[in-house]
Amino acid sequence: MTMQARQLEMNQALLLFTSFFLILPALCTNYLMHPGRRVCYRGAASSTSLSHTESFVQPVHKPYLTFCEGHRLCSTYRTSYRVSYRQVIRKLPPPMPECCPGWRRVNSHSCNQAVCAKPCAHGGTCAKPNQCACPPGWTGRYCLKDVDECSSGTHACAQQCQNIAGSYQCGCREGYLLSSDERSCEQVDQPVPNKTTNKLNNADEEPVASDQMKEEVQDLRSRVEVLEQVIQTPP
Known part of the structure; x- marks a missing residue:
């Protein structure tokens, strides 16, 4: 590559580099002045001048003659x-863009917080203008x-549900108990028959059978006595 070609390439690169820095301020100014998200301008967005x-x-220098x-x-x-007066023109910075209705600034240059006309109840937060983000169990x-x-x-x-303010409670049908997770139900075991109770019941039934046998025995004895009397009596 000759010296002239290299010099020409360096001049082109320098021109491109200089053009970039000349265009960049204009682009940045337009970007900063353009209304952003949730930002609304009121009045002229350009800067104005103030004259006073x-x-x-x-x-004041006054010449005069003297002896040297x-x-x-x-x-x-x-x-x-002497006191004189002059007219001064001062260029004012562009006005600060205002937030659109329903938004405001909080410790930031951007409009980062929504505004709700009423406070959000039950721990909700204002997410959009006049619209709250509600915790579970609440809406509106x-x-x-x-x-x-x-x-x-x-x-x-798992089985039964009862609605309460902001939540709900679970329940179970007869024969089931609510588990520790307060959601599922566990079946209650049926009571096992008690052997002592069965014995008592059998003991209560035995006297009934014994009374019947006594009546039969007594009837047989009565018949035997009648027969003995008949045999012992002479004709």
């Missing part, structure tokens, strides 16, 4: 001061409406 009159002290050394005339000047614009999990089928109960 200000006073200043102006020195050798009794020669010399020309010199005397300085005095300001989290004032209870969610009926039992009717909507969003509960986790």
Whole structure:
């Protein structure tokens, strides 16, 4: 590569580099001045100028003649001061963009916080203008409406569900008990018959059978006595 070609390439690179830095400020200015997300301008977005009159002290030099050394005339000047006035034009910075309705700034240059006309209830937070983000169990614009999990089928109960304010409670049918997770149900074991109780029941039934046998024995004895009397009586 010749020296002339290399010099030409360096000149082109330098021109491109210089053009970039000349265009960059204009791009940045347009970007900063352009309304962003949740930002609304009111009035002119461009900068304005302010003109006012200000006073200043102006020195005034007055020439005069005097005698110098050798009794020669010399020309010199005397300085005095006077108050003068001038017109000053000061360029004002562009106005600060304002937040759109429903948004405001909180410790930031951007409009980062939504505004709700009413406070969000039950621990909700304002997520959008006049719209709260509600915790589980509540809904509505300001989290004032209870969610009926039992009717909507969003509960986790295994058998029965009872709706309460902001939540729900699970229950179980007869013969089941609620588990430790307060969601599922466990079947209750049936009571095992007690042997002592069975013995008592059998003991209660034995006297009934014994009374019947006694009556039969007594009847047989009566018949035997009648027969003995008949045999012993002479004809």
